Amino acid sequence: MNNPDPRPLYERDPAAYRARLAEGNARQARKRVAADALIRDEHGRVLLVDPTYKPAWDLPGGMAEANEPPLDALRRELVEELGLDLPAARMALVCVDWVAPHGPWDDSLMMIFNGGTLTTDQTAALQLADSELAAFEFCTHDQVKARLRPYVWARLSAAVTAADIGTVAYLHNGHPAT
Template identity: 85%
Template sequence: MTDPDPRPLYERDPAAYRAQLAEGNARQARKRAAADALIRDRDGRVLLVDPTYKPAWDLPGGMAEANEPPLDALRRELVEELGLHIPAAPMALVCVDWVAPHGPWDDSLMLVFDVGTLTADQTAALRVTDAELGAFEFCTLEEAQKRLRPYVWARLSAAVTAADAGTIAYLHNGHSVS
């Protein structure tokens, strides 16, 4: 027996079609996402932060909230943690790092955006404005390598290389796959 109405479901019953999509969406995987910043000073040093809730230094930025665009998350985190307001101009995406599940965490996408070079006034205005941070410091790449966990160092190194070349690095757990 054939269906008397051969039109696709989305045409003949939009409500049933939306319910079908919602059911599929509920079963699909959810990914955590974070947006970090590559920020340099006039001497070419990179900005690192010392989180109070983990054992090593990190890039400024943080996790996106539910349904929050990554750039909005980055801007929010920079204001919340360092009092740094970045203009609405787009920042270049320079690195995407897929991080496999580890410990209690599911997999995640870590995005690094090139914020550029801060002016002397912006640098002087930086302040720790959230208890999540103990300190911040501009570091040479050699200093950064010593302070960061190996996979975060790999992400930063790839982001710097990509930013300088005008490209985007794609990594899996800090390792290039391209």
């Protein structure tokens, strides 16, 4: 009579268990992840950037690379594009927006971290350090609303509110998840 080993697969055959996990991982969905920064100057204006590869202004930040943590991606992008190195400990997550598939894009997770308020010296040290940006500017509320695409404006508005009250906004396509 055949008496199979009653132990779970991870105990009786660790290599087979790892292979099963790898097979499942290969079939699971992948998501694009982006991390942007809410950065203000001493007058409360919000830092926007004008990307050369998009038709509208945006928040500083960008897409995470494969296996790169979102906060690391954001810090890398800030250094690459503006020469701005902010400590990770200073940057709190204030918004996560799940964006449904649209156009050629699969769904994605868009995050905004609060980069705080820059000092006058930090603001003066900002520079275009990458050809991906044509300009950057600290903008008033009305300027920000006029320059951002509506869904980015909705995401930023939720992030500003969350930052001001010390919470995190969770959105679906720029709107509070219900």
